[in-house]
Amino acid sequence: AQRVTQPEKLLSVFKGAPVELKCNYSYSGSPELFWYVQYSRQRLQLLLRHISRESIKGFTADLNKGETSFHLKKPFAQEEDSAMYYCALKMDDKIIFGKGTRLHILP
Amino acid sequence: EAQVTQNPRYLITVTGKKLTVTCSQNMNHEYMSWYRQDPGLGLRQIYYSMNVEVTDKGDVPEGYKVSRKEKRNFPLILESPSPNQTSLYFCASSRLGTSGSRTGELFFGEGSRLTVL
DSSP: OOSEEOOOSEEEEETTSOEEEOOEEOOSSOOEEEEEEEOTTSOOEEEEETTTOOOBTTBEEOOBTTTTBOOEEESSOOGGGOEEEEEEEEETTEEEEOOOEEEEEEO | OOOEEEEOSEEEEOTTOOEEEEEEESSOOSEEEEEEEETTTEEEEEEEEEETTEEEEOSOOTTOEEOOSSSSBOOEEESSOOGGGOEEEEEEEEOBOTTSSBOSOOEEOOOEEEEEO
């Protein structure tokens, strides 16, 4: 069963426009959620986690337990935001990743 | 510099020829894991290890073996590679939290692109 769903494979957004990358999860326990990012030719790295409630590179994500969502948002997209984004759910001893969304920022 | 190192970065091999992808981390992390990344399928966990001599299957373990004889190393072994194992492989490590569960921040290697002909 798909535990982490990222419905968009590709999201194209104009520079300066708001960005929202969707993530929904399915887990009966207490979820811990993360966003990882993979810039071109770089390794995957942690972008942010829900428990820290911080903003990294202008991105924020709020855990909504009622809607089982952890959408990633940024008010004004920048060209350097173009990358592959993965939502991840920590379940016991595992971390499960979604299929990823490629964010393409248009000039 | 704290990092996870994988070798080789690129490999082309033929069906049935055993190969090993090495992974080493210098952060004294207890937890290590292997993932494969395929277009449209995201990252799928192959095997993971909570500590030395402790390994367990992820979601797609078939055709792979691992070992964890030392804390820093976690090699991925393909005993008889097949074309469906052509993929981009990532090793990752993480420290365990005080509760015994992982903190969730995975540190990734640069990836190993494997092609099986």
